Amino acid sequence: MKPINDPSSIDRRALLSTLALAPMLSAPLFSAPVLAQGAPLPSWNDGATKQAILEFVRATTDRSRPTYVLPEERIAVFDQDGTLWVEHPMYTQVVYCLERVPAVVAQKPELKDVEPFKTVLSGNREAMAKLSMHELEQILAATLTGMSVEEFKAEASKWLETAKHPRWNRPYTELVYQPMLEVLHHLRDNGFKTYIVTGGGQDFVRVYSEKVYGIPPEHVVGSAGGTKYGYGKDGKPFLTKEPKVLLNDNDAGKPEGIHFMIGRRPYVAFGNSTGDREMLEWTGAGTGPRLMLLLLHDDAAREYAYGPAAGLPDSKVGTFTQALYDEAKQNGWMVISMKDDWKEVFPTNTVGGATR
Amino acid sequence: MKPINDPSSIDRRALLSTLALAPMLSAPLFSAPVLAQGAPLPSWNDGATKQAILEFVRATTDRSRPTYVLPEERIAVFDQDGTLWVEHPMYTQVVYCLERVPAVVAQKPELKDVEPFKTVLSGNREAMAKLSMHELEQILAATLTGMSVEEFKAEASKWLETAKHPRWNRPYTELVYQPMLEVLHHLRDNGFKTYIVTGGGQDFVRVYSEKVYGIPPEHVVGSAGGTKYGYGKDGKPFLTKEPKVLLNDNDAGKPEGIHFMIGRRPYVAFGNSTGDREMLEWTGAGTGPRLMLLLLHDDAAREYAYGPAAGLPDSKVGTFTQALYDEAKQNGWMVISMKDDWKEVFPTNTVGGATR
Numbered sequence: 001m002k003p004i005n006d007p008s009s010i011d012r013r014a015l016l017s018t019l020a021l022a023p024m025l026s027a028p029l030f031s032a033p034v035l036a037q038g039a040p041l042p043s044w045n046d047g048a049t050k051q052a053i054l055e056f057v058r059a060t061t062d063r064s065r066p067t068y069v070l071p072e073e074r075i076a077v078f079d080q081d082g083t084l085w086v087e088h089p090m091y092t093q094v095v096y097c098l099e100r101v102p103a104v105v106a107q108k109p110e111l112k113d114v115e116p117f118k119t120v121l122s123g124n125r126e127a128m129a130k131l132s133m134h135e136l137e138q139i140l141a142a143t144l145t146g147m148s149v150e151e152f153k154a155e156a157s158k159w160l161e162t163a164k165h166p167r168w169n170r171p172y173t174e175l176v177y178q179p180m181l182e183v184l185h186h187l188r189d190n191g192f193k194t195y196i197v198t199g200g201g202q203d204f205v206r207v208y209s210e211k212v213y214g215i216p217p218e219h220v221v222g223s224a225g226g227t228k229y230g231y232g233k234d235g236k237p238f239l240t241k242e243p244k245v246l247l248n249d250n251d252a253g254k255p256e257g258i259h260f261m262i263g264r265r266p267y268v269a270f271g272n273s274t275g276d277r278e279m280l281e282w283t284g285a286g287t288g289p290r291l292m293l294l295l296l297h298d299d300a301a302r303e304y305a306y307g308p309a310a311g312l313p314d315s316k317v318g319t320f321t322q323a324l325y326d327e328a329k330q331n332g333w334m335v336i337s338m339k340d341d342w343k344e345v346f347p348t349n350t351v352g353g354a355t356r
Numbered sequence: 357m358k359p360i361n362d363p364s365s366i367d368r369r370a371l372l373s374t375l376a377l378a379p380m381l382s383a384p385l386f387s388a389p390v391l392a393q394g395a396p397l398p399s400w401n402d403g404a405t406k407q408a409i410l411e412f413v414r415a416t417t418d419r420s421r422p423t424y425v426l427p428e429e430r431i432a433v434f435d436q437d438g439t440l441w442v443e444h445p446m447y448t449q450v451v452y453c454l455e456r457v458p459a460v461v462a463q464k465p466e467l468k469d470v471e472p473f474k475t476v477l478s479g480n481r482e483a484m485a486k487l488s489m490h491e492l493e494q495i496l497a498a499t500l501t502g503m504s505v506e507e508f509k510a511e512a513s514k515w516l517e518t519a520k521h522p523r524w525n526r527p528y529t530e531l532v533y534q535p536m537l538e539v540l541h542h543l544r545d546n547g548f549k550t551y552i553v554t555g556g557g558q559d560f561v562r563v564y565s566e567k568v569y570g571i572p573p574e575h576v577v578g579s580a581g582g583t584k585y586g587y588g589k590d591g592k593p594f595l596t597k598e599p600k601v602l603l604n605d606n607d608a609g610k611p612e613g614i615h616f617m618i619g620r621r622p623y624v625a626f627g628n629s630t631g632d633r634e635m636l637e638w639t640g641a642g643t644g645p646r647l648m649l650l651l652l653h654d655d656a657a658r659e660y661a662y663g664p665a666a667g668l669p670d671s672k673v674g675t676f677t678q679a680l681y682d683e684a685k686q687n688g689w690m691v692i693s694m695k696d697d698w699k700e701v702f703p704t705n706t707v708g709g710a711t712r
Contacts, residue, residue: 072572149615193574206619216428217619218549227615229608229634237637239615246602246616252585259505259583259595260602261617263562263573278585281593 040186043179043344049293049336053183056291060267061190067289069267071191076268077221077258077279078184080198080205082319083272083295084213086165086175088304093204094136095172096159098128100143103155117142141243144201145225148238156207168346173212178347180270180295184213187268195266197258198222199250199275203241221261223249250275255282267291273307273319280333292333296320299339396542399535399700405649405692409539412647416623417546423645425623427547432624433577433614433635434540436554436561438675439628439651440569442521442531444660449560450492451528452515454484456499459511467498497599500557501581504594512563526702529568534700536626536651540569543624551622553614554578555606555631559597577617579605606631611638623647629663629675636689648689652676655694658701 044050059067060074081087101120104111111117116135119127131139144152165175184194196215198205202222209215224247227239249257255278258266269276269283272295280292297304297320307320328335338345400406415423416430437443457476460467467473472491475483487495500508521531540550552571554561558578565571580603583595605613611634614622625632625639628651636648653660653676663676684691694701 072566075574202616202619210428218431218617220619224616227612229611229638237611237634237641239611239638255585255593255595256583260558260580261574263558263576278593282585282595285593 040189041179041182043182043342045341045343047341049334049341052334053186053291053293056268056289057186057190059289069288073264073267074187074190074192075195075262075264075266076187076192077195077197077262077266077270077283078180079271079273079276079279080196080222081200082297083270083276084176084180084196085172086303087319088297088306089166091200092163092172093200094140095163096156096204097140097143099159099163100155101139104142111142144204145241145243148240149203149227150238152203152241153207156204160208170346173208175346176212177295177342178344179342181213181347183270184215188214192268193219195219195221195258195262197249197254197279199248199253201225202247202249221247221249221257223247223253252278254279258282269293270295272297274321274324277324277327280328281331284331284333292328292331293336294320294324294328294333295336296325296338298337299342299345302345303338396545397535397538399538399698401697401699403697405690405697408690409542409647409649412624412645413542413546415645425644429620429623430543430546430548431551431618431620431622432543432548433551433553433622433626433639434536435627435629435632435635436552436578437556438653439626439632440532440536440552441528442659444653444662445522447556448519448528449556450496451519452512452560453496453499455515455519456511457495460498473498500560501597501599504596505559505583506594508559508597509563512560516564524702529564531702532568533651533698534703535698537569537703539626540571544570548624549575551575551577551614551618553605553610553635555604555609557581558603558605577603577605577613579603579609608634610635614638625649626651628653630677630680633680633683636684637687640687640689648684648687649692650676650680650684650689651692651694652681653694654696655698655701659694 040054041050044053059065060069062068078084081091085092098120101117105117105121112121116131116138119131119135120139147155160171160173163172164170165172168175187194194213194215196205196209196213196219198221200222202220202224205222206217206220209220210217223245226242226244226246228242229237229239231237247253247257247260251274254276258279265286266279266283267286267289268291269280270293271277271280276294280294284290284292296308297306299305308322308325325335327333336342396410397406400409415421416425418424434440437447441448454476457473461473461477468477472487472494475487475491476495503511516527516529519528520526521528524531543550550569550571552561552565552569552575554577556578558576558580561578562573562576565573565576579601582598582600582602584598585593585595587593603609603613603616607630610632614635621642622635622639623642623645624647625636626649627633627636632650636650640646640648652664653662655661664678664681681691683689692698
């Protein structure tokens with residue numbers, strides 16, 4: 001089945017809240033992006049944004065300055081979709097769920113003629129784009145729950161090895177932003193712990209976060225479903241993924257999830273959408289130096305342009321709205337222009353047949 | 357008010373499941389225990405248990421051995437109450453909740469003549485020991501929720517500075533087990549990440565975990581209530597602790613909580629009660645070398661004797677039952693005898709007017 005390219009009828013935020021259903025990992029799956037040595041942030045153009053990031057790190061790590069932050073307090077949080085990797089035309093995890101439907105139906109043939117599975121099996125993109133939230137939730141529940149955490153990890157890992165983004169024909173895990181990888185490294189080099197705080201499924205992101213971002217499973221905070229402890233016929237215990245949302249890690253759920261999972265207020269927060277608003281507010285409300293940034297997708301040539309950059313008064317896909325842009329300006333959050341601030345968008349060392 | 361010394365009528369496990377309601381910290385509050393330099397585990401008597409711990413660490417950190425474990429995979433989990441510090445005659449957090457009642461009633465005078473608050477205010481220990489689970493839950497909800505996460509942290513920190521255990525007349529945070537502090541250090545010195553996985557309240561334990569155990573807030577997995585994001589009159593955001601259980605980190609909740617919060621299966625698990633059974637099972641079900649231990653309280657002179665050590669066929673307080681003892685023997689989990697394995701029980705450098 002081909003990925004769906006028109007997500008216009010899908011409410012992203014409501015959808016993400018149902019992604020709360022995904023296990024962990026450790027085995028190397030993907031090639032680690034090579035990072036440039038030498039001066040930090042080489043893929044960033046010189047300018048106010050790059051300088052602000054570099055200056056923040058100096059200010060918080062220089063013991064002689066009043067803005068010094070103890071190493072154990074150095075927490076940096078990053079949204080994932082649209083902040084660390086491409087989120088258009090559809091969240092990668094949603095593509096995964098839709099493409100898993102044939103395998104689920106093979107296991108449960110009674111679903112073959114039942115909606116919404118029938119529509120997904122048809123491959124009719126227009127019909128798929130019209131699926132209701134309730135129907136999408138059924139698909140997510142069917143594809144992300146009911147298996148052991150190890151089974152889920154194995155399935156998602158396998159899919160990620162072969163699935164490719166329709167525009168670039170590259171694995172999704174290569175469509176991460178090189179400048180953001182450099183920010184992650186620069187922060188870690190300076191004693192910051194980097195966390196992903198995503199509305200996407202925690203277990204899904206954990207499958208590749210260590211290899212792709214250098215962020216270990218225990219530093220992934222995401223929407224999460226419950227698991228249920230049980231015993232196999234051999235008496236061996238296992239955890240089954242349950243269709244029960246424990247944490248909806250979007251909007252107010254982000255600071256709530258950060259408190260729950262980390263227990264410290266971050267000093268650095270990167271996001272790109274209204275779902276990150278409260279996380280940036282919560283970060284900024286701390287005392288001392290704090291750094292908040294939003295990535296503006298304004299580069300249709302190299303990636304995408306949407307939100308205020310696309311001239312929309314208010315984005316239908318619930319992402320970077322004009323209201324968020326205004327709040328950023330009012331609160332002193334920096335807005336990263338992909339077009340102006342980034343020399344490179346994707347890691348070049350992993351480019352295969354890229355069409356960019 | 358004096359702490360209650362007779363918890364016999366309280367169901368410990370059911371009670372713990374309601375402790376899911378507690379914020380974080382960072383400021384130094386307590387004196388850090390001084391650890392001996394030189395050979396590891398100096399407060400352990402030579403014997404099979406000490407040797408097993410030392411050999412496990414060698415086996416998992418020596419690259420030339422087939423049992424080698426990658427540093428990022430080295431996760432060790434520890435129950436807290438009765439495993440890292442004294443849990444008798446009553447969980448410290450329950451003492452905290454009971455002793456907070458006067459302050460809560462001062463804020464809400466209408467509770468003065470209402471049960472169960474009236475009984476707690478009376479100071480009548482016998483009556484307090486007879487409080488029902490439902491009544492205790494009301495007390496926990498009233499004392500652990502409804503305030504901001506910062507307010508909770510400040511209140512709990514303040515209490516811990518002055519509260520003392522009735523038997524030793526020492527701060528609770530000094531009644532940690534010196535041999536276990538040495539295990540934590542030895543594991544960390546060898547690249548293991550140490551986590552607390554407690555049925556107690558996550559936010560409560562985070563108040564002192566870094567200073568007392570060297571375990572940072574983000575490595576505390578505990579029973580946890582939800583928080584609610586909101587804005588003050590000044591527009592500043594805050595998180596309020598809600599009386600809604602997100603994670604009941606007991607029994608099966610421990611492996612479920614470990615998966616949720618850490619996303620990796622531990623290699624080492626220490627516990628002391630039936631609430632830790634599933635955590636040890638889950639740890640032991642992994643491939644490769646795994647180390648599971650249960651602490652047996654068999655030292656009435658220096659600490660307490662309860663569970664099988666006290667000759668009970670099945671402990672009424674739901675702790676180390678005979679059935680758990682049998683499962684440990686069957687699964688090859690080691691049982692630590694406090695009496696035989698430990699030279700010292702508590703850190704000696706912080707002893708004040710100890711009566712032991």
